[in-house]
Amino acid sequence: MRREIAAQAGILADCLEPLSARIGGIARPEGWIMAGGCGDSAFAPAALKGFFDAIGIQLEATTSMQLAGFTRYIAGDAVVLSSISGNTRRTVEAAHVARASGAHVVAVTCGKTSALAKEADDVVVLPFTPISRVTPHTLDYLVTVEALAVMGLHWIGEGTDPLIELFALMPRWSEAARDFAEDAVSAMDPAGKIFLLGGGPDLATAGYGAAKFHEAGGIPAIAAETENFIHGMNFMAEPPDSLFAIATAPLSIRRGAEVAANFRSFLTSTALIEPEPLDRGPFEPGGWQSALAALLSTTLKVQHLCLAYADRFGLDVTAPRAGRDFGAQHAEIQARIMAM
Structure with missing residues (x-):
């Protein structure tokens, strides 16, 4: 976790040019724009509300579950869905439902051939390799934030030099x-x-x-x-x-x-x-x-x-519940439910 936090500034800078190139071909949606995912991928667009307000883009940040089962789409809507792996089950379902309803789906993921990428109209492959997926996610989150910000700037014709x-x-x-x-x-x-x-x-x-x-x-x-x-x-x-x-x-x-x-x-x-x-x-x-x-x-x-x-407090952040009681049971239940 310490190494990830320290690496963030350099990796974000390194990602900027390839992200700009990969996002450059995605046209600004004409209709309602929604963005979300599960966990950190839902927090990222919501945390960017002040940024999107400042650039004049109305974006509704929500969750994959909301997008999969509780959203009515109309022609011209766009949905930006983020998942580092590209295989988060509810996020893939949200992409399928949105696209089947006529919405334009943009995937933001490290998984070029993932299930999410296959369901999307446009795919932004994040140009980095996660350092760790077993400690609290830091780098993955901020690269997702960066990708969404670059997308917004592209849609208003603004450069990314700042x-x-x-x-x-x-x-x-x-x-x-x-x-x-x-x-x-x-x-x-x-x-x-x-x-x-x-x-x-x-x-x-x-x-x-x-x-x-x-x-x-x-x-x-x-x-x-x-x-x-x-x-x-x-x-x-x-x-x-x-x-x-x-x-x-x-x-x-x-x-x-x-x-x-x-x-x-x-x-x-x-x-x-x-x-x-x-x-x-x-x-x-x-x-x-x-x-x-x-x-x-x-x-x-x-x-x-x-x-x-x-x-x-001496927590082993690589272990479920930091190695405390019931960590294995929680991890097993989580894995089983997330696969359903």
Whole structure:
């Protein structure tokens, strides 16, 4: 996991040119655009909402299950489905249902000959090889984010050169994220739950962050909207727990700060997870570069938070439930259900 996090900036930069070439032939859809997948592949388009809003593309981020069984398609719709393997069962089903209904399907995958690729009208083969698929996914997630962002920029006729400048900032952001995470986990109690809060696209980043703790060892981590948390979910919070509010937008920052401050005397640890300051220069406040920079730097913080937690409490992130009781049973049940 540590090696994946460290490799991300370089691999994202290396992927940029081949991604631009592979996406260059995909025309902008005329109708409604939906994007999703399972797990991280569902979080990625949702976390990019601020970016897509900034470039003027209305995109509905959803899940493979929603797309497979609960979506009505009309001619001209487009569905972008992501799966690193290309064989995620529900995502393949979503592609089949969407295409059979007349929607245009774009697959984003490492699996050039995968089941998902075979169901798609266009295929974007991600130009990298995953470092690991047995630790909490970091690199795979951000390459998916990059591919979706490049696709959006292509659809509005915008060049990708500013992405090079953003990726160049990632090592500095990663150092800041590591410092933040090490400080945060020093006060955390392993007996406590972890609440990750956010609003809008920050809620998707909170969901991604919670998933990293689940993958790292079945750690009780709960993602929720910042506002909804204080409408009942707050009664689950107990003194050993920790609370982190992911905050990249004005409302998320204001409300996240209020919630964190009010729980500070009650919970073991509370903090805001905010983006690192961006030297404005060519980056327009409120523009797509700023939105993407905020997503990248906060994502690095939740990645480092999970890694620092695993280091401090001695979790073997390569083993189901970090080697604790019932890991094998969970892994067997998961494999069986995912194959159904």
